[in-house]
Amino acid sequence: MEFSEIVDFLRNYDGKPIRLMEVCGSHTHAIATHGIRDILSDKIQLLSGPGCPVCVTPTAYIDKLIDICLEPNTTVTTFGDLLRVPGSKESLNEAKGRGGSVEMVYSPMDVLALAKNHPDREYVFAAVGFETTAPVYTLLLDNAIAKGLSNIKILTALKTMPGAISYLCDNGAQIDGFIAPGHVSAVTGADYFNDLADKYSIPFAVSGFGAKELVIGIYGLVQMVINNQPQVKNYYTSVVEQGQNDIIVSQLNKYFRPADVVWRGMGIIPGSGLLLRDEYASFDAGSDGLDEDNKRNKACRCGDILMGKATPKDCPLFGKVCTPMTPEGACMVSEEGACFNNYLINN
């Protein structure tokens, strides 16, 4: 089938309404970047799920980072987009403005040089991410141990996808098919989603991030929905294999254990987080029990949006009180967030 025929099919689809969810922040970003919603029939709705790691980070985690950065001789190191995420009272950027020690880095490995050059300071890395990002923190720990650096710690808010997808399906999110997270699948393999497809009778399409790759993945998913085929199909075979990446998975199992953790706006999801194992507790900056998730503005609907129960436009704050420069909720902070992308499209 020619690509243009696929586009024609998706543009002119007039069957039953279909709701598809992408559970990968990079997919959300790519869908907006390539203007993919614009070529879909009104009968095919794309929803942005809880796949942006920044968007699902609870306020207690941000608050803890702020407390840490205000401690003497302690620096919080983080990626740029976490700086603007609102905690219950303020963001890391605001805490930095009143004297907090926060350093933005481009890679967790940058912390090694900082820790070596400033042995009198403690460096706490804000370890946020999913199955894709978590392996990088294991490398950081490998290196810290090998170099004998005891002034590095991590504060983990690492999460895994299956629990969140189960939570969505169990709690009334009406979704006909999932665009499976492409980056996560590169680590876990496509088979990672087989149990979910069976349990909830829902199809998954593993897709790449290029415009054509995504369109082909969406087409495949629509076909599975129409033909009632609740399977996992891999449309990203150049990167994603059926089985898991054993080396990375064993690294993850070496350092981390599954834990019950809070997702912003969704509450505690059993077994959906990664915390350091007891034998590596000396590297933990206090990650367990960061369960409070206090909205700064009660009207914020980020939680419903992450679950596909509301669109950004359903939120009374969207585009008025809450903009990328003045985010009230995390979905408006990151380039991967549903509200951020929606704001850009409409402004």
Added chain:
Amino acid sequence: MDKIIMEHGSGGRATGELIKEIFEAQFDSDVLSEMEDAAVVPGDATIAMTTDSFVVTPLEFPGGDIGRLCICGTVNDLCMRGAAPKYITCGFILEEGCDIEQLRRLVKSMAATAKEAGVKIVAGDTKVIEGNGGIYINTAGVGFVPKGVDIKAKNAQDDDVIIVSGNVGDHHATVLSQRMGIKNTIESDNAPLQEMVGKLIENKIPVHVLRDVTRGGLATVLKELALASGLRFEIFQEKLPVSAQVKSFCGLLGLDPLYMGNEGKLVAIVPKEYAAQAVEIIRGCKYGENACMIGAVNTPENDSEVGALIMKTEIGGRRFLDILQGEGLPRIC
């Protein structure tokens, strides 16, 4: 002595020697050598003035350095109003411990770039502060605007075309690569643009708008221009000039070339009938070989298109672009 010490900023002998050996030796200017409190320069035209500060890290990078950058930045700001750049001042803030040999190289680079851009460095200042060897430079510039030239952001008109003078994102990608220790062949594009602007004006191209593509990248620049004119700007993804290296660098880090800064590229908005000639003129200039038309300016069809910047994507979708939000940093995932 090979390092800057506080005494170099004292205003006494050490300051005098620093100025003589480092700055005066390179900035060969009859006006500067008078060492007066203010430069008196000739000219009787409409004057364009600008100032800018340069705080880049690292100080030297593939394709350029802070010295070349501070001249190009100010020269280009003048050019974007259609002015011929003439005079530049420079203020140095040097941190204690900065390497004098490196300072000498940077000053030499400034002098060479000023010569290339046809501007005279006519006044300067030096201060030394405590710190870790950093170098910061402020430059101010004066240029003369030819009679009849009126180039400004809000001048875009219906049926104009949008031209960019070459590949976008090169400078930003270079500096980020250096900071992150990523080896590649990307080089900064930092360059003075007075030749292409001068030739457009000489050839009587009725240029409506010029803007150099710096921080915030092409999307930010075009969105600001769209807002200034209240018109609808549309660009085409397949026409955007981005080098293969920058494209893959951005892909690796989750960055968007549309929001990556340059230091030697401009956007020109001209009437459609002059588009081909303008592209040809820019391509004939030293830093314009990849110039191309990337889009058009039109009257908005509805309220949502007033001041809108829309990109037609390669698969036929539309993407509304806004100014850069945040700092344009790599994403987590």
